[in-house]
Amino acid sequence: MRTYAKTIFRWLPLFLCLLAALPMPGQVATGTKTIRLFWDASASMSDNEPVYAFRYLEPVFAACGDCRVELLTFHTDVQKSEHRVLGGDWSALKKALEEIAYDGAVSYNRMSTYLVKGETFIYTDGRQLHPEDRLLLQPGNTILSRATGDAQKFLERSALLYRGDYVQLKPMETRPSGPGTASQAQVTGTIYVDDLPAPGLEVRYAGSEKTARTDSEGRFVLDGVAGDSLVISGGGIKSRTFGARQASEMAFYLNSDVIALDEVQVSEAKAEAIEKTRTATGMRDSRRVGVAVQSIGDDEVSDVQTDLSQTLQGGRLTGVNLGQGQDATQFTTRTNMTMLGNNYGLIIIDGTPMAQSSSAGGPNSLQSASFIDPNNIADITVLKGLAATNKYGEAGRNGVLLITTKAAVYGTGESSAVSDAARVKNNIYDAGDASENSQSGVTRALSGIPVAPAYDRYLALQPIRTGQPRFFLEAYDAFRDREPELGARIISNLAESFPARTDALKASLYGLLETGEHQLALTLAEALNQPGTAPGLSLVTEALLRENRQEKAAVVRELIAAHRQVVGTGEAASEYRTYLQREIQNLFRANPGFSGMIPGAYDYDNCPSYKARLVFEWNLPGVEFAIQSVNPQKRFYNWEHTAAASPALLREERENGMTLKTFDLFGPDSVGEWLFNVELVSDLPGQERMPLVVGCRIYQNFGSPSETVTYRTVHLSRSGDKKQLISLQVR
Known part of the structure; x- marks a missing residue:
């Protein structure tokens, strides 16, 4: 008996160690291999036919007797799941991959934050939202792609720079750009003569026989390369030459009665202007x-x-x-x-x-x-x-x-x-004026049923409506309030489908801010900060969204430079200049440590405070609309953004991209409920009919420690459409 007991005590520690090493139910056994699979589920991947990726992964999993697979599916959001591959059987994982719904946009900057060292496979098409959207690989990471052209070069360069691997699967067939998709080899624009769209003008590249003619709305599309010289002629105007740039929509302004300055002789000295009061x-x-x-x-x-x-x-x-x-x-x-x-x-x-x-x-x-x-x-x-x-x-x-x-x-x-x-005439507000409840057919079809079947219905409609910006906006309306995550995914399709169009990027940005998808919104704000635009608009968004103190300070320095470089005395320039000053002042107030980090901070002391401050931005420069404000006394005021009311403003806006209007609410009379409605008062330009999208940043208690910021958007497609954008309680 004593011998038996000694034997038990001798082997008991070893037995306990072996027992501890066994996996519990649902627990991965020690020594089980882990493979990470990153799957790009953005809308642009829908035609990639994953069968070629499956063929590459087949031997990888076949060689794995017992594998734990971490699957990360990337849309605007990230969905994580775990799968077990035993004896090379990965059929359950393959089925999950086959059932992925491709929708929305993907930011490589976000994907990079999930990458770690080790065996990781990334299946993607290399479609960047902007050049600074980078894929930062870790050692042991492998890219699988069917990309061609610039997208392939981007992925190959990423693998080379960050010590990863690149596997070229069967290349995608090159297809013509879909309707409304801006090509990098195209320049589009609108020509105005005496502030009116000019049809029938000839547009060509200097030294080239390739020409295009403006349509009834003054628009043209010409194949070529940004940076070439465009020659505009015909229609009784003097031939003019302009530099072409890569932009969503260029605008050219000509006069029909140009006077040559060399025909005018000055015979008297200029008299000093007298300032009058x-x-x-x-x-x-x-x-x-x-x-x-x-x-x-x-x-x-x-x-x-x-x-x-x-x-x-x-x-x-x-x-x-x-x-x-x-x-x-x-x-x-x-x-x-x-x-x-x-x-x-x-x-x-x-x-x-x-x-x-x-x-x-x-x-x-x-x-x-x-x-x-x-x-x-x-x-x-x-x-x-x-x-x-x-x-x-x-x-x-x-x-x-x-x-x-x-x-x-x-x-x-x-x-x-x-x-x-x-005298104020007939400015008593009628609540029936705004047609907020007049939903489109798409919005109604997706709103009256539970979220899951509604999203399935949206996915069924998507393939036949991909080239129609209005479809994504109407679907977004059905999800933004009851399921913001899906709303963000849907609205990001505008950026994914039309990455070279500023109007699409802005529309997508406003929706992402409204739904709280700030990481992808930050990527789009960076994409919008490009030559030929008003950089302060996107820089303010960047400054508000940046969490890293040093990065935020760097953006504030750029904002100060943008503020000091504003030129012009027109209404748009004046509004833009004041807007930047107020935003910079508020950023210094909220970040007192910046005063010692940023030169010239003393120029932005004494931030004003308001009960509320509203910043309106829109995606289509020069489109005619009106913003109606209704005060707590139910009296309204219309700010008319029209050619009849402010022709110089619209022209200035088309030239510099300063699509901005601010409203400040202060004083005791501002306390109570305010309404803000938007009405489209003219037809939209362009063949694709990108809707007018108006976004509003709403500050409550602007300039004070209790300040809050929210966002709201509205879109309009037809002349006469009027919708309520904001109902705001000011305290």
């Missing part, structure tokens, strides 16, 4: 006024204000005071009263005095300026000083506000009706 007696030499005069133009009257009081409370006119809840007629510029016992100022509209409020009280002592429409104000000038106000006697002693309407400036008003020219 508006006073009560008209425009006078500012050197002879000798009193305090200050003016603001219509670009400084906040676009979302439907009451003059809000403008005066904004502090834009120095020394003009107006208390909370007071009417504009109660403004003051000094504390002493006049002989009439009144310390309120006087308002003059196009030369006609308004009835004046009285601070002395009594019957009818308070008047109202609420009828004045800020949208029709061309200029507000405050006069302070007896010499400037003596025309109005004692009533003007406490200051005069001279309001000049646009009707008066453009000579369309009559003196007998100047007050009517300033």
Whole structure:
């Protein structure tokens, strides 16, 4: 017995070690080989026929007696699963690969974050979203691909640089570009003559016989290489030469009545321009006024204000005071009263005095300026000083506000009706105006059923609608709120299908921001930062999304450079310049350590604060639409982005890509619910009919520690479409 016990105790440790080494149910045995398989499931892979990848992987798994396979499927998101291959049988894994639904875009930058050393196979087509979208291999990684051309070169270079391997499977057949797909060997554009699309003009490359003619909308497509010289002629215009660049849509502006400067002779010296100031007696030499005069133009009257009081409370006119809840007629510029016992100022509209409020009280002592429409104000000038106000006697002693309407400036008003020219007309909002509930057929078909069958239905429709941008936007509407991950995947198809088109990249970016897919959004923001664009728009997005402090600081340096390089005095340039300044100021406020890291930070001190700040961007420069704001008092204002209202703005926008508008909400009157609607007021350009996509970045408590940022998008396809973009509660 004693001998038996000794034997047990001698072998017990070894027995326990062997028992511990055995795998538990669901546990991989020690020594089991691990293989990682990265599968590109983006939409561009749908025609890759994985049978060729299967043939390569067959002997790999056949040689593996017991393998653990980590499968990572890449769309905009990453899906992970584990599979076991025993005795070379990988049929279950193959079935899972055959059932993959190809959809959306893939970022190689994101894929790279999952790569590790060891036996890893990456099946992909090498389609980059932009040149900085890199695949950073690790030792032991192998790329499997059927890519050709530039995509093949990119993958081969990645394998060479990062000590990986590249396996060329049977190459894909070269196919012509699908409808709407921009080719790297094509230049597209629109030609305008006197700001109107010009049909029938001839476009050719200098020194080449290859030509194209503009269609009825002034558009052309010409095979060639970016950087060549384009010659535009015909239609009674003087032949002009331009440099071609790789862009989604180039715009060329010509005049039909060009005057040659060498035919003009200057015989007199240029007279020095005299700076003039508006006073009560008209425009006078500012050197002879000798009193305090200050003016603001219509670009400084906040676009979302439907009451003059809000403008005066904004502090834009120095020394003009107006208390909370007071009417504009109660403004003051000094504390002493006049002989009439009144310390309120006087308002003059196009030369006609308004009835004046009285601070002395009594019957009818308070008047109202609420009828004045800020949208029709061309200029507000405050006069302070007896010499400037003596025309109005004692009533003007406490200051005069001279309001000049646009009707008066453009000579369309009559003196007998100047007050009517300033009046807000019919601006009580009707909630039925916005057709938010008028969904498209695609959106309705995908919205009324559960998510899984809805997505299957979308996948069934996708092959026959791939070249139609509107299809992806309508499908996106059905998923963005109830399943944001799928919404992001669907909207990214615009970037995947049209990677060379700025309008598609922007539309995709707005949707990715709205659904919270910030990593791919960052990749698209980098892709949009290219020559010939307004770089600050994408740089702001980069700065907000970057998490690494050093990388964020580097983007802020680029933003400062972009801000200092803004040229032009037009409305678009002014809006863009102010936008960049506010965003940089806010970035310094939120990152106080940047002041010691970035030269010139002192130029961006004192960030303003607003209850809300809304930044609107859109993907189609020059398209006519209107943004309607509805204030808590249910009065609306329309900002018209049309050729009739702002022809110079649209032309400037087409030339520089500054597709931007900001609205700031501040003051007690801004508290409550605001609505913002968007209406398309003209037909869309182009054969592919890329819809107008408007994205909005919504700051709550802008410039304060409690600031929050959200995003919202809307798309419109037909003239007359009107949709609600934002319902915002301001506190």
